Amino acid sequence: MSAQDLDGGSDAEADGSGEQPKPHTIRLELVDEPGQLLAALKPISDNGGNLLSIFHERGSLTPRGHIPVEVDLECPPDRFERIVEALRDAGVNVIRAGAEHFGEEVMVILVGDIVDSDLSDTLHRIESSADATLQDLSLSAREGTDEASSARLRLAVRSGRVDETLSVVRDLAAEKELHVVEPLAEGSQ
Amino acid sequence: MSLRLAVLGAGAVGGSVLDLAGDYGHDVVAFADSSSSAVDPAGLDPSAVHDRKEREGVVGDADPEAVFDADYDVLVEATPTTLGDAEPGFSHVERALGDDRHVVLANKGPVAERYADLRALEAESAGTVQFEAAVGGAIPVLSTISDLGAPHVTAARGVLNGTANFILSRMAAEGLDYEHVLAEAQDLGVAEADPTFDVDGIDAALKFVILANVLSDGKTEYALDDAEVEGIRNVPGTALDLAAEDGRTVRLIGEATADGVRVAPRLVPQGSALSVTGTQNIVQLETKHAGQLNISGRGAGGPETATAVLSDVSRLE
Numbered sequence: 276m277s278a279q280d281l282d283g284g285s286d287a288e289a290d291g292s293g294e295q296p297k298p299h300t301i302r303l304e305l306v307d308e309p310g311q312l313l314a315a316l317k318p319i320s321d322n323g324g325n326l327l328s329i330f331h332e333r334g335s336l337t338p339r340g341h342i343p344v345e346v347d348l349e350c351p352p353d354r355f356e357r358i359v360e361a362l363r364d365a366g367v368n369v370i371r372a373g374a375e376h377f378g379e380e381v382m383v384i385l386v387g388d389i390v391d392s393d394l395s396d397t398l399h400r401i402e403s404s405a406d407a408t409l410q411d412l413s414l415s416a417r418e419g420t421d422e423a424s425s426a427r428l429r430l431a432v433r434s435g436r437v438d439e440t441l442s443v444v445r446d447l448a449a450e451k452e453l454h455v456v457e458p459l460a461e462g463s464q
Numbered sequence: 465m466s467l468r469l470a471v472l473g474a475g476a477v478g479g480s481v482l483d484l485a486g487d488y489g490h491d492v493v494a495f496a497d498s499s500s501s502a503v504d505p506a507g508l509d510p511s512a513v514h515d516r517k518e519r520e521g522v523v524g525d526a527d528p529e530a531v532f533d534a535d536y537d538v539l540v541e542a543t544p545t546t547l548g549d550a551e552p553g554f555s556h557v558e559r560a561l562g563d564d565r566h567v568v569l570a571n572k573g574p575v576a577e578r579y580a581d582l583r584a585l586e587a588e589s590a591g592t593v594q595f596e597a598a599v600g601g602a603i604p605v606l607s608t609i610s611d612l613g614a615p616h617v618t619a620a621r622g623v624l625n626g627t628a629n630f631i632l633s634r635m636a637a638e639g640l641d642y643e644h645v646l647a648e649a650q651d652l653g654v655a656e657a658d659p660t661f662d663v664d665g666i667d668a669a670l671k672f673v674i675l676a677n678v679l680s681d682g683k684t685e686y687a688l689d690d691a692e693v694e695g696i697r698n699v700p701g702t703a704l705d706l707a708a709e710d711g712r713t714v715r716l717i718g719e720a721t722a723d724g725v726r727v728a729p730r731l732v733p734q735g736s737a738l739s740v741t742g743t744q745n746i747v748q749l750e751t752k753h754a755g756q757l758n759i760s761g762r763g764a765g766g767p768e769t770a771t772a773v774l775s776d777v778s779r780l781e
Binding site for chain 2 (some may be wrong): 287294356382384386387415416419420422423424425426427429454457458459
């Protein structure tokens, strides 16, 4: 089954919803019986979801003996609830579903003239070109000092796209004369 | 076996080698600073040499060149690190290897900037080159890599500049700004009057370039120009505040990986192995079959670095 077969993008346009598809992650628990995975994916494609990846670790079982599966999919925001509902109607055990949950989380700190460099433009461009979602933002400036101000960005990034996201952030920062404090790569701490 | 050492460089490291060699069963038979030298085939008396240096500004009556004519087994090169052609350190090494003597380097220049040239000279010589002291002071980084075998180590990461680490950890702990902590570090002797080498990441980068050369095992040669280097001058207190709010902190982290060499301020979890404080250093080796190894300790200082030099000397016995 290729992602193309499940493409729901054209449906969304026909609906006139017009909103860009967004990535979502759904975590399922399947009973260890033949055909369960296929049955779980059908409601997703039937409702306009475009499958991006399925993570299914063979041999890994939950304490109840179920098989945990993580599904990354893309769909217009207004379709997501419908997909989750359809899954539940089909008897699939949905453990967690959210537009907020991406595969990985990345934190970066930007340093410099944060406000004058048009922060909202920076954030918008990170979200659009890096395929990341801003989860939270904190700003810090110390009054009465010459110190540069800083912004901490927590970004949700699709699995395997961390390097790409960081490189978008780096390029943007260079363009706006900001400095980036990047996290050290996963697994090296 | 007692070896005869010729020491070039009368700074903190060279001076400590002179003091501690006896403790390791070796004799320093020649000792030079930039303008003079002292030579004694029976072994120099450390306190007499130090006294003269303090009193008269010279270590002995002879010309620095006289060191090479002395009857020595190992040249200890502890002159200041220079970039580019790594001179005059490189010529000192060339001369000793040309005479089939061993060389122990504390000077980072020749191994960071001219690694292939150095190895080529070594291949022609009966002498060998050791340089544990050039990376991480007393921390046995290179000997650990050599024990593991370079092909079994996929990456090295860590904190290898005590000055930058002192500044960042004190800024974070006390909420002070960079200029204030730098001035403090200079008063304490932790930072030099010109802190460029340390705070701009050059010193750390040289060490990670050396690690990259060792890890690549001669396949790729690295020099400082190949490294991506960013120092700590652009890390304000506000960035450390924001990092701390989220259980993290900022450290000047170096990396030598298959992708090359990079030194930059990075976010690391508070309390993690790499978030060492003060002048402490740490190196984390990623191995193919045995996970991560962390080695930490004092990465600079006269007696600490001399300890690494003398361990290298002992390996030559």
